[in-house]
Amino acid sequence: MAAKFAVGSDQYRTIDLRILEIKRQLNQKSGSPLDPEKVADALQTIIESGAQITVKRFPKPVLVDYSISLSSMIKVGNYDGGDLDAIAAHKFFGPRGRELFDPYLVRFNRSVSTKTIISTLIQRKLRAANIAELLAFGAKYPEEQRESQIPGLNALCKSEECPDITQAALLGGGAHRRGVYLCAYVDNWEKSWSRDDSFLAVPL
DSSP states (O other): OOOOOOOOHHHHHHHHHHHHHHHHHHTOTTOOSSOHHHHHHHHHHHHHHHHTOEEEEOSSOEEEETTSOHHHHHHHHTOOEESHHHHHTOOOOOOSSEEEEOOEEEEOSSOEEHHHHHHHHHHTTEEEOBHHHHHHHHHHSTTHHHHSOEEEEEEEEOOSSSOSOEEEEEEEOSSSOEEEEEEEOOOOTTOEEOTTOEEEEEEO
16 A cells, blocks of 8 residues: 655645746747656656556566467467467467567556556556567466466457457466466456556567
8 A cells, every 4th residue: 555645735835836847947948958758757756656556577588489379379388277279269460580578567556447557658668568478478487477467458369269359368376277368358448457467568
């Protein structure tokens, strides 16, 4: 739970004046003496310190091999449960070849909307992982999905077995069980996600 602070009227007035001064400097016709990106990053840091957003970065990058099928990716990851047949039948059209990416797990301390998650990722120059990246991450870091559910906001799946668009997620069902499951895709930016979810992201 985030700490709560009492804000006095003098403190509020001081903060308000400083924010107005920042806006004044940014809005000068001759050009701003402040770097707008640094201002935005600093403000975002302040906002996130209250929201307690946790961003976990991993020591080693993940290799995703787009030359193999999703069925092969599932085998590489040793997944033992979930909607594996439906995912394996999905025709994924991604980049070609093999790519390394630096994975990030972003977690909030409260339930959040898809809109909030995506905007937070963009501010950090990140994007939601696709289904191939999600499977490759689970293979590289298998213990993470036992700590929290990892929905793939961009890990969309559709196949003859499962004709509706669905969204993949990594879940851990116990000490040994690890699976990849599908849930109904809701095209709604206000969809609410659990505070217990972690979201896989990669650099833009």
